[in-house]
Amino acid sequence: MPTDFFGGISSVFKNKDMVQIDYVVDEDRIIGRDDELESLAQSLYPATNGSKPSNCLVYGKPGTGKSLSVKFITQRLKEKAKVNDYSVGIAYVDCSQSSSETDAVIRIAQQLNDPDVSGVRIPDTGLSTGQFYQRAWEAMDATLDVSIVILDEIDKHHSYDDLLMTLSRAGEANKLTNSSLGVIGISNKPRFTDKLNERTLSSLGERRHVFPPYTATQLKEILEARKDAFKEGVLEEGITARVAALSAREYGDARKAMDIFRYAGEIANETQSEVVKDEFIDEAFERAERDEILEIISTLPYHSTLVIQSVAALAADRNTEQEPVTTTEAYSLYKRKCSLEEISPLSERRVRDLLEEAEFLEIITRTTKAAGKAKGSRTTITLVDDPEKTLEACKLIEPDE
Template sequence: MTRQGGPVENASGLGDAFSAQDHVFSKKELLDVGYVPDPSHIVARNEEIRRLATALNPAITGDDPSNVFLYGKTGTGKSLCARYTTNRIVAAASENDVTVGRVIVDCSQENTETRAVRATARGLNDPEETDVTVPESGYGRSRYYSLLWEVLDDRFDVAFVVLDEIDCLDGTDFLMQLSRATEAKKLRHCSVGIVGISNKIKYRDRLEERVKSSLQERELVFTPYDREALREIVRSRLDAFDSGVLSDDAVSECASLAAEEHGDARKAINLLRHTGELAANEGADTITADHVREARTLAERDRVRALLAGATAQQKAALLSVVSLALVEKTRTFKTAEVYAAYEDICADAGLETLSKRRVHDLLREWEFLEVLEIERTGDGRARGSYLQHRLLEDPSVVRSVFDQSDRFAGVGFTSGTVTTTWSNI
């Protein structure tokens, strides 16, 4: 095609969207979710690393390490510290002529016993060294276990099995097999250390007593990062930007917003990435605190829109009941009775069938799973007034703005006390 009057991009007004935006980013990959920072950039986790290293330290001399479970909310550095510490132990052991292996299993993907043992065996195996092939399919669970024991004894004195998102693993048989492999004579000389990682701090309560007895694990709880730690984490990614582009105000604002809302390092870094992209699209030479605030709103709205896109009308009505209350009452935590009353009004206004309180509770639990809500029981027991509290984790005004774009729920009202409220007058 012959171009007349200049490039097609300029004629259509899309030129900037397809040009390299290198006036903001220099190493954008430093802001990728999967990027693992070097040890000098691990912030505010020295004590957790020290305690984890102490538990795993016997492996350096070929002795049995302790099993350790790491708990904490998403983005608090659990996986990062587990990777760093086990790597250091592997390196230190090699200096003592002790061979230590490590495999990281993502239990959100390898969520059955068979998948988990297969992934562990494949991750630890080296076919050229063992003459063992671990196929992706075609074998039963017991055969995969046999291959795993063979690989472990052939290659290692000690092996770390890091089970990320261990709470997604179906059942506890895999933990039982790993923790009792030596006792059950499955392994001749290799010992296994389990590092479990979960954001469900009550995961251990789900384990059978025989599993708890076998594991004898230590526990480490990772608290959310505070503002100062998040500021250091954000500053550790300065190399992602051209020199002088990221202002100190933007760094502070990014850290402050993250500390106030979640203490999640991943979300803070993701916000920083969105902020840089927004500034680049605007052609800005400096990233300011205003860019951070605008990027947060846009990112939250896009995320909520994606969640709502796959939700049913009843799921939306259940969530809208909590959002509605939050906007009117100026708080984010409500009892079940309050939520259900708002839900009934919303259903009436939207022309939806009203479900039972138990079914609505199930719908709210689904939002809890997606980390939109947090539900906990409070009080001193059912006989003493125990009840559930539903806490909205999202900004209600952002969620409302997405609902405003919904044909079914735009303008839907509800009753709070004696005041009937609609979207238009909130």
């Protein structure tokens, strides 16, 4: 008899996708966002009749349902427009995964183009940014009545000002002649608009939508509505309430709630428990916290990980605000780590660039002070998150290929 490798494996999940972050649920599982969905619908409504929707900015802390709500409402918008015989196209760009303005324009153009209808080809490379924009306008004009571009995590894009400026003013600037375009920018940085230039802000900030944190009760409801991700009867009594309470401790964060819920199930599977027990929740919470940091760091080149790991190791050792980590110390530990891993270290100057990037992503903050007469200046680094957790996250990252 051949070995049945899968026979001995069992899972507490019935449909694990339902507790993944990107899963777009139906309306009856979206809890406590009626006002936000209605106000988004108001802004986007003209598109159902083939007209230009308002540009929108959506803010709110992490895990307040921004991505879910925008994806859901734009999907509904598209369906509604179709009933009225108008074609609406949606392009979604996760800006934390997009490296440049050109890259973002290519992704947008490819999602909105139907080459069979437009006859426009959007190659992966080989054109200038301006030429890609030109192709994008041609594709939109020929394919759709209305294009909607969702720029999620917009503050994480290096060219957000240029991108937002060009896209939000495409109509006024007569880039599009035969169709219209609405932009939805999403950010979890409330102060993000401080960084935008006036003109971008005025064309983009037509409508602002602020998503407040959830209450513990709402979080519990959100989880209750996803219980069928699990098999019947595997959840121990009171699990959803415990997870909701933990996720509301800092502020009501549904992302954290969903992560803890999923991890609790994974821990049950790892320990071959048929039940998701209350005692798994603390460990699941730790993993969810670590994930938050990991998600940001994992988008960076491996050398950045080593630099951040060096800062974290020094900070964890010290554990006092009195004696902050200097760039010089971080650089010398980084070089030692490189030699241990048998890779050649980058120059101090390049490492400074990496630190600048890490500061942009709000992993660290830097302070420069005069170090005393004739000593020049001294730059110190502070981690935004807990050093131990940052360290743990860094250790999970593998070197680049």
